[in-house]
Amino acid sequence: MAYLVSHPDEVKVISKRFGMGAADIDRYLQLDGYAAVKKALSMTPDAIISEVKASNLRGRGGAGFPTGMKWSFVPKESAKPKYVLCNGDESEPGTCKDRLIFEHDPHAVIEGVVIAGLSIGSKVGYIYIRGEYRYLSEIMQKAIADAYARGFLGKNIFGSGIDFDVYWHGGAGAYEVGEESALMESLEGKRGVPRIRPPFPAVVGLYGGPTIINNAETLASVPHIMLMGGQKYAEIGTPKNGGTRLFCLSGHVAKPGVYELPLGYNLKKMIEVVGGGIANGRKLKAVVPGGSSVPILTADECDVAMDFDTMMKAGTFLGSGGVIVLDDQTCIVKFALRTTKFYRHESCGWCIPCREGTDWLEKTLVRFHAGGGVKKDIDNMQYLAENMLGRTFCPLGDAAAMPIIGFVKKFRQEFEDHLEGKPCPYEKATELVGA
Amino acid sequence: MNFSEQLEARYSDMLTHYPIKRSVLVPMLLYIQDELGYLTDEAIHEIGQRLDISDLEVRNVISYYSMLRTKPAGKYNVQVCTNICCMVRGGEEIFDHCKKKLGVGHKGVTPDGVFSLEEVECIGACSWAPALQVNYDFHENLTPEKVDEVLESYAKRQEQ
Numbered sequence: 001m002a003y004l005v006s007h008p009d010e011v012k013v014i015s016k017r018f019g020m021g022a023a024d025i026d027r028y029l030q031l032d033g034y035a036a037v038k039k040a041l042s043m044t045p046d047a048i049i050s051e052v053k054a055s056n057l058r059g060r061g062g063a064g065f066p067t068g069m070k071w072s073f074v075p076k077e078s079a080k081p082k083y084v085l086c087n088g089d090e091s092e093p094g095t096c097k098d099r100l101i102f103e104h105d106p107h108a109v110i111e112g113v114v115i116a117g118l119s120i121g122s123k124v125g126y127i128y129i130r131g132e133y134r135y136l137s138e139i140m141q142k143a144i145a146d147a148y149a150r151g152f153l154g155k156n157i158f159g160s161g162i163d164f165d166v167y168w169h170g171g172a173g174a175y176e177v178g179e180e181s182a183l184m185e186s187l188e189g190k191r192g193v194p195r196i197r198p199p200f201p202a203v204v205g206l207y208g209g210p211t212i213i214n215n216a217e218t219l220a221s222v223p224h225i226m227l228m229g230g231q232k233y234a235e236i237g238t239p240k241n242g243g244t245r246l247f248c249l250s251g252h253v254a255k256p257g258v259y260e261l262p263l264g265y266n267l268k269k270m271i272e273v274v275g276g277g278i279a280n281g282r283k284l285k286a287v288v289p290g291g292s293s294v295p296i297l298t299a300d301e302c303d304v305a306m307d308f309d310t311m312m313k314a315g316t317f318l319g320s321g322g323v324i325v326l327d328d329q330t331c332i333v334k335f336a337l338r339t340t341k342f343y344r345h346e347s348c349g350w351c352i353p354c355r356e357g358t359d360w361l362e363k364t365l366v367r368f369h370a371g372g373g374v375k376k377d378i379d380n381m382q383y384l385a386e387n388m389l390g391r392t393f394c395p396l397g398d399a400a401a402m403p404i405i406g407f408v409k410k411f412r413q414e415f416e417d418h419l420e421g422k423p424c425p426y427e428k429a430t431e432l433v434g435a
Numbered sequence: 436m437n438f439s440e441q442l443e444a445r446y447s448d449m450l451t452h453y454p455i456k457r458s459v460l461v462p463m464l465l466y467i468q469d470e471l472g473y474l475t476d477e478a479i480h481e482i483g484q485r486l487d488i489s490d491l492e493v494r495n496v497i498s499y500y501s502m503l504r505t506k507p508a509g510k511y512n513v514q515v516c517t518n519i520c521c522m523v524r525g526g527e528e529i530f531d532h533c534k535k536k537l538g539v540g541h542k543g544v545t546p547d548g549v550f551s552l553e554e555v556e557c558i559g560a561c562s563w564a565p566a567l568q569v570n571y572d573f574h575e576n577l578t579p580e581k582v583d584e585v586l587e588s589y590a591k592r593q594e595q
Contacts, residue, residue: 173502
């Protein structure tokens with residue numbers, strides 16, 4: 001079961017309604033449901049965008065692009081229809097937060113989609129949910145149907161004279177589809193191969209029309225911003241990094257779970273105080289702070305504020321909110337291998353640096369972890385990864401390369417310890433840590 | 436060919452959601468697979484015909500998505516996550532345990548057709564690791580003992 005946890009340091013904005021049955025529309029209405037859409041209907045599109053800009057909300061999917069700015073890129077006039085697309089393809093290893101939003105507060109996502117649509121002059125929104133999340137898709141389909149039945153969606157929503165349709169769309173297993181242009185390709189019924197940018201989706205997107213694509217958590221934050229005011233939301237976080245976000249603590253912490261904390265919360269504190277420290281009396285070795293695609297931090301590097309800008313300065317990224325905590329019995333080489341295997345599997349195959357690069361890296365690491373590594377392999381992996389960076393058709397190549405660069409740079413000794421046929425020092429050290 | 440009444444109703448409804456009918460392809464393929472067990476040659480041809488795309492193009496799309504299959508699986512498809520968060524909490528051991536218990540390997544199907552097994556990438560249960568899915572059901576915070584209980588509960592369902 002995806003049970004809920006809590007901690008006194010939490011500031012509950014998006015998770016305010018979790019565990020309260022808010023998937024039920026009547027319950028949702030009791031809890032300020034749809035008040036935000038009603039407010040947005042009384043505002044001009046520009047006023048809505050200003051409010052979101054004032055909030056300093058930045059993309060919660062991983063890239064952290066300022067949301068208000070993204071919406072402002074949509075041209076006022078368009079020959080083709082405009083669209084809102086909710087990215088619910090949550091597949092970044094370490095990330096399990098949109099799942100909770102879909103389960104406990106699906107209407108908040110619907111509201112976010114509608115408000116986004118009102119701000120850009122769109123009449124249609126799609127909520128794309130990954131294929132594995134079937135029970136969540138069913139909850140969302142029911143929420144959408146209930147909203148239509150009440151006149152909150154469809155023709156003349158809330159008697160405003162404005163039409164707005166929201167549709168669920170399902171995936172069928174593909175990490176790359178979470179990349180926004182590949183998401184559009186998938187929704188159009190094709191293989192999830194990304195598109196060349198420019199043009200960007202805000203100008204040429206779904207079916208060729210202007211489209212804004214946002215992560216589910218980003219969209220679910222919007223109704224709260226409308227009701228509390230953008231400035232108030234911004235003040236919860238740090239300058240230019242407004243609000244709170246859902247952090248998914250996983251790995252070797254004593255109290256794994258999804259916690260909502262303000263942007264800027266200290267990572268070391270998150271692990272020790274919120275996460276309860278390392279389980280089983282072991283010590284912290286490293287953290288992958290924002291999902292598998294971001295560079296790893298050593299235990300000494302964890303005294304850092306978790307917001308987009310600080311994390312970038314620290315040489316990594318805030319990313320998707322997946323905080324993967326590793327103890328001193330973790331083999332970094334094995335961790336690197338499994339990470340690389342994931343990217344090789346998920347590579348769409350379109351471009352050579354990613355398709356061939358991930359394959360070479362995986363093959364090298366398989367041989368390496370089995371004791372067949374030679375010294376120059378270590379530098380070769382680094383060289384290969386550095387040459388994938390920035391040369392692939394989409395950021396998946398960067399996502400595969402950056403972790404390797406981090407592992408080799410910061411844990412070179414572990415790679416050297418696997419040389420000359422030496423057995424992995426951590427073999428048989430993994431104990432089953434299931435609850 | 437016709438699909439079930441329920442699936443035909445869903446198909447007709449979904450067509451109204453998009454300006455281009457090809458958009459129903461990926462979600463429909465999964466619903467068709469749920470109904471037939473796997474994507475048969477007949478179903479591939481049928482959906483292709485309806486959406487004005489060739490069988491080859493339908494297969495082209497199928498080959499991209501990891502949940503879609505053109506061969507039967509077990510009635511209960513056990514999908515064990517071995518990605519990093521599950522791995523560091525014993526996900527590989529869970530997968531090995533399932534292999535022993537079911538007597539099959541990755542993508543294997545038990546001789547009675549009740550279970551199949553595969554290792555999968557991250558299913559979004561990282562904070563409740565290690566985890567697996569049986570068809571669409573999530574089972575989390577696993578131990579080998581819990582896995583045995585899970586498998587037995589499905590085996591019992593099959594007997595009923």
